Amino acid sequence: MAHKHGHARERIQFANAEDKQEFSKFPTKAGRRSLSRSISQSSTDSYSSAASYTDSSDDETSPRDKAQVNSHGSTDFCVKNIKQAEFGRREIEIAEQDMSALISLRKRAQGEKPLAGAKIVGCTHITAQTAVLIETLVALGAQCRWTACNIYSTQNEVAAALAEIGVAVFAWKGESEDDFWWCIDRCVNTEGWQANMILDDGGDLTHWVYKKYPSVFKKVRGIVEESVTGVHRLYQLSKAGKLCVPAMNVNDSVTKQKFDNLYCCRESILDGLKRTTDIMFGGKQVVVCGYGEVGKGCCTALKALGAIVCITEIDPICALQACMDGFRVVKLSEVIRQMDVVITCTGNKNVVSREQLDRMKNGCIVCNMGHSNTEIDVASLRSPELTWERVRSQVDHIIWPDGKRVVLLAEGRLLNLSCSTVPTFVLSITATTQALALIELYNAPEGRYKQDVYLLPKKMDEYVASLHLPNFDAHLTELSDEQAKYMGLNKNGPFKPNYYRY
Amino acid sequence: MAHKHGHARERIQFANAEDKQEFSKFPTKAGRRSLSRSISQSSTDSYSSAASYTDSSDDETSPRDKAQVNSHGSTDFCVKNIKQAEFGRREIEIAEQDMSALISLRKRAQGEKPLAGAKIVGCTHITAQTAVLIETLVALGAQCRWTACNIYSTQNEVAAALAEIGVAVFAWKGESEDDFWWCIDRCVNTEGWQANMILDDGGDLTHWVYKKYPSVFKKVRGIVEESVTGVHRLYQLSKAGKLCVPAMNVNDSVTKQKFDNLYCCRESILDGLKRTTDIMFGGKQVVVCGYGEVGKGCCTALKALGAIVCITEIDPICALQACMDGFRVVKLSEVIRQMDVVITCTGNKNVVSREQLDRMKNGCIVCNMGHSNTEIDVASLRSPELTWERVRSQVDHIIWPDGKRVVLLAEGRLLNLSCSTVPTFVLSITATTQALALIELYNAPEGRYKQDVYLLPKKMDEYVASLHLPNFDAHLTELSDEQAKYMGLNKNGPFKPNYYRY
């Protein structure tokens, strides 16, 4: 396989059809979304905001061809430039300030070292926030080898900082497809060290181990997976009876869902639109397609800043919620001519069709907050009668023959990943959930978890939440014995039935 | 059993201990709440708002001792005064204007008469809204006999209007306990008519049939129950293996939950406080105990009107939501001295204790939106050193020896039931759900439903919602075939997995 750069492809081809069938099917339920998706979907997305803090030196030598050594003499890593370690350390320290839950977890669990003996191989975005997670795992006793789940998202200086303190990191920004699998392989396949825990984001690492080193699973106590796609793959393995270790689905934990979707989108929709277009929100007519958690977050923020928002929905229950929340529920075709901004949040495809793009007014902004890059039919815009003009990074003007311009953001990819930043606090919640899931699986008595996919116990969800309350100086109330008895609850939780909707 | 009036008791005594054990346990989960509760809990609550439109004539003759006949010559009913029928008809017509979903259901299903042959015995609040439900059932082919689930809540003129058109109604405002059971008995035990469907609210009717006429269940195709308490009783029967027909739990359907709790409380907290105290919300310091759906609704409304709101929580996940929504999370004792208003929404008991009442500032308003009347320790205020002064209906000043006054609303009972009205639209959702549940159970092929408690299928939930969209002139979007396939959905729903949180 040659070094090929990934821009043009949407999906990595697996070697044989069977693999493909096993791993490539998309998740089919709406309303789910993850910041972290497998290379199949998102390893080609660029991270503009991350990018801006990242070295863009013109050193074109492939890291695979460089000989590097950290200050402790180790060469068991492969990063862009080990000399960036100090800069990376500062980024990690900044991230730590908003990730006090993990720091707190370090302190609480450090004495007992609940991960002593754990050998974790990880495949995630490599950012300052991930570094705080990895260093937490190390502080709790684990050994870690790490690689990137996305060929563009690695912060090189952070990777350098991790390599400098002895974590075996294999990752850099701008990997080729071949580099991607080479890095994964280097993490897994090393002399004298065998992983007993897997932390995955997208399922590519898990897949690689299945294909190349199935014997590793004999020692693995569990897999922790955080992405929609990766979780989907695991459920398929489970259904097919091929899952041979317990797996923890951290994607669907309440705190992650609400923060990733409702709260995070509430903030990032404004940021993404502002950074790209300098739009004034007051008085703008906006249609939001889809009133799931993502749509709810977008609508809340836009309405609060003075936009006039209407929504489209296919589900009458969500539509009724939109009504009660004060949004007109319309068909896109009824309003498309008047809209200043069109935002898709559906998880569906071709929600904004060429026909609707044709009817938009001059200057209309179109973007996607939902899922992958299928919601807007961008392909239909790549036709000879239309002119594309790149006016800023992530901003294209599509110009119709009559001079009408439509402003397309991020070429229809996820706006908040492409054009805004994700608050560290949100990432902290996910990272803390991952750490607890690893501790749970690693320390569970034999037999508690079978070869199946589990959700984090609600009590642990509540523990994740509780670790984040000090950030807000929030003070929980404790049940009295009498009250606990009256409610039929344990004083320490869990406090809600599993089906509780929050 | 003598005619005793119900004010002093909180709970009806069953004849033997076994009954009591079976039926009397309270629901133990927080975050659930119903407008309609069994006589065990709520038949003694007064409905001030309903009351205000109701005849308060000083005719003291018991309806049981009167001979009344409607204009068609029927005497198979027992109401306060059949002559109020015309006034009641007007109230029903007003209610119909906001219950177009039921009217629409009448039209859609009227041709096929899906309830032809159904003999429904019902026990619910008897209000104009219930009348719209009952008349819908009749329009769909059913015969109905009806009684009240609450000794105070009957709108006499509405009962008269129903009796006038031939519904066998046995109910009036201000029944004694003996009257209550007599009415139920008259509904069930009648010559030449045997119920084959039960619609219950609180479980008292179901209980009566179990005790007195168990053979009725041989013909009954199902029970539809809408209250927290009634549903709890059914689950206990089911667990004990004693449930002998299918039952439908309409209390936990999404639309009912969200409307009854989040949206309805969002409106009624303002209304309840305003009608009782004429309070100005702007700038008031308010603590809301509990950030479940009820608390969320209260907080949203109060914040929107300029109150400064903080919350107390025992559950770290809800606490984290409160933080993200912009509310300080505190312990009650930390803030109690500064608060202008204290609102309980927990489902728990003694959330506001005497100690905290002692520390409140002069003029502090205390009320309960949550559950029953246990949340505020009202009993502790009935002590000799404190003076109670009734300043308005539902408003007491409790006066401390130093002159400090605390303003207690509705004696700690549910504020929105006691001091505000429930929007017809909310009741429409519940009533439509009940009608669909009856249709579903009555028409289900043998074997689809066992002797167990079921939730309404999600598709029917969605149908209930869709029937209410025209009220808002909301237009749903339809999936294309291609989109439905991509999403893995049926074009007609259901659109979400069962665990979806909305």
Place this chain on the structure above:
Amino acid sequence: MAHKHGHARERIQFANAEDKQEFSKFPTKAGRRSLSRSISQSSTDSYSSAASYTDSSDDETSPRDKAQVNSHGSTDFCVKNIKQAEFGRREIEIAEQDMSALISLRKRAQGEKPLAGAKIVGCTHITAQTAVLIETLVALGAQCRWTACNIYSTQNEVAAALAEIGVAVFAWKGESEDDFWWCIDRCVNTEGWQANMILDDGGDLTHWVYKKYPSVFKKVRGIVEESVTGVHRLYQLSKAGKLCVPAMNVNDSVTKQKFDNLYCCRESILDGLKRTTDIMFGGKQVVVCGYGEVGKGCCTALKALGAIVCITEIDPICALQACMDGFRVVKLSEVIRQMDVVITCTGNKNVVSREQLDRMKNGCIVCNMGHSNTEIDVASLRSPELTWERVRSQVDHIIWPDGKRVVLLAEGRLLNLSCSTVPTFVLSITATTQALALIELYNAPEGRYKQDVYLLPKKMDEYVASLHLPNFDAHLTELSDEQAKYMGLNKNGPFKPNYYRY
């Protein structure tokens, strides 16, 4: 002049044309509004909410024909029933709890008795809140004689409580026109007592003194007037060179304007609609005519509760504000067919015409928050083809031949005066402003105020505000000497230029 009851007339006829010309012209500027208007406009408005706490005994004897004496032996008053004094006292005490600014003023100024020697004749609404004002004036040294500015608004029990402590009150609920002027006369024309200050609301007292006892003005140090109409009359007198004492316009002070309009309407629109119609706000389509302070208050509240609000405007600046605040700006005719609620806030006439009423959909609610009762063309509805049905107090259904019903509230009179309560806190601001204006005029060195109409000095406005801050436990920051110098301000204010818009 015979005893005629006031329902049918809108305006009292003056004896000759000149009078009429002088006093009857309406204020012509939009955006101003007062809770208290002259008998010419509003003495016929009924105060339903006040009414509900007021004795409705069937004692039909005119108070003028009764001999009453208070417990101190005085007979210098005329009220409905002196025996209601104790009940009235309790209402006053309740009001005092929310009027701590006046209580605080009493304490601060009580030592120096700044109104010692003042003889104040007053003509205002007589409510518990006014009583707190009057008793404050007395505490500061004044003697007071008082009458009502509105024939319906007097709280009889409060009048009794005032009479009981020796204030010469002449007022009752349900005065005839003749009674109205008789009461005014009894206040002014009394042996051995001559007013030196006038506190008026609507200008009728001032007018009476001008007509009947012009010599009184020789001793009067000033007039304090709070209503739009009364102020308008004063400016006309001033323009005509006929104003012979200084007058203080307290209607246009910032605090009064913002509280009476923006903040008070924000709360009362919800209350007024809820009490009359039990409407659910969520999802309702509402058009608000006029986006002045009143309209802004209404829109804010309705939007916050989930209504979908659009506005109509004639002024492009206010229209632009509406846009930026997130409201669509439309012509009424464009949207009238879709609206669930129509609210007028313009100060104009025939804003809702018969033609528009004809086009409304079934169940549409129409009400007026703006001014007088001219905004909705109610007269056009009194035609034979339409049926009026009174469904509740203040609620009429107007029924079209095809069965369509329009719900008209308060017959087009001010909704918040007719169907909701005014928070005591708002009245406290006005009352405090009145008290300070009286103190200022009474104590001003000769020559400071000429025979003209003045606004309260900004510093006094600020003082009124500062007296209300303790209600909110608000802590002001003080300028350092250095900062005051930098800002060019006095450390004690005033802090803003006169044209500051707030």
Place this chain on the structure above:
Amino acid sequence: MAHKHGHARERIQFANAEDKQEFSKFPTKAGRRSLSRSISQSSTDSYSSAASYTDSSDDETSPRDKAQVNSHGSTDFCVKNIKQAEFGRREIEIAEQDMSALISLRKRAQGEKPLAGAKIVGCTHITAQTAVLIETLVALGAQCRWTACNIYSTQNEVAAALAEIGVAVFAWKGESEDDFWWCIDRCVNTEGWQANMILDDGGDLTHWVYKKYPSVFKKVRGIVEESVTGVHRLYQLSKAGKLCVPAMNVNDSVTKQKFDNLYCCRESILDGLKRTTDIMFGGKQVVVCGYGEVGKGCCTALKALGAIVCITEIDPICALQACMDGFRVVKLSEVIRQMDVVITCTGNKNVVSREQLDRMKNGCIVCNMGHSNTEIDVASLRSPELTWERVRSQVDHIIWPDGKRVVLLAEGRLLNLSCSTVPTFVLSITATTQALALIELYNAPEGRYKQDVYLLPKKMDEYVASLHLPNFDAHLTELSDEQAKYMGLNKNGPFKPNYYRY
């Protein structure tokens, strides 16, 4: 005078004391703020966002030393690089899309050329938005010569585009102080062309003409000035009897004030904080110092996004508004330890003192939205015991000896100028106002305007607003003849008295 770069100085020294006295005094009223301030205050502020679209080539030759010619052969300009004209043209075209009011003004007034014969010399920020203004003036018949009011804010490519179409532009990004005055001089002092109108922003151009070419005023019909400082200077000249032509104060027009302050800050506070710190707003404790229009805008936005906001105020009226709007009013010292973010909006100095900076918690973000760079005592932080660390552009960490970090944005300069963009729409309002003011002064019949400072007539304010309504598809309602008469208004406005507060 040598070429000196301006970083180190805060204020330009005038030649003699008298000048200084005349021009240098700061505006002294709080609550006012302008995007455009004189060189005395702001010519040294950097415009980061503008900067990002501006050429940063390393061509170090001074434009004054270059010989450049546009494609029409003209050399009467001095810009960085005439070759950037095409890039600048695109920026202007993008700006035009959001400035349709000016385009519309061009169309409406183009036939009659109301500025035919006008020779305008202008001194403003030179941005794409200004270019749309200048080209509008040209389209209406004017000849223009233009220079920059700020040594850093010029968009070089826009200056080039203007020069290319024949406008005599003298400006570039990064002028020295000497360059600054040289450019002004070249605009004013040119052979065969004498200005008859002045458009100024900050008063430096006006000052230069006064000092060097006083005879120019013989032909000048008026000055239009938009900045706080420039207006202040004009009022001082007027007071001193030295103003020799009419001047129009466009700074204090309603639309400009509300948009520049309330609405613009509502959007830019979020943008500025997000771009610099990636902060998550939800649950953050924020104190906003000052509740004028700027503070109101900041508070609205932050609260809407879930921050918990309290405010500090010196003015009891604004404090009372804050209370009613739902914000706790505190002293800074009471809350400083708990705050996550501190924002100054006062117009005052040393609002955040070193003592308070010492007490902030680790990670606290401090920034200024108010005025100049005096609000935060930044100077006190430049002391040896504290370490400054520049972590990003415009973001410094100040590190205390114990490791505590305070995050200072833009070194205490205006956050929204330094770290966010100003929506084009806001600038459109200002530019339209300037254009109308020029037309009004240029065309006014002799004698209408004396040698004084005027506000734009309210009718013109309303016209500016009306020109912007089509952006929102807003439809104004027109008064009927009958209504206009009733209201005492002209159907075409003005619609409000001058003192109306909006």
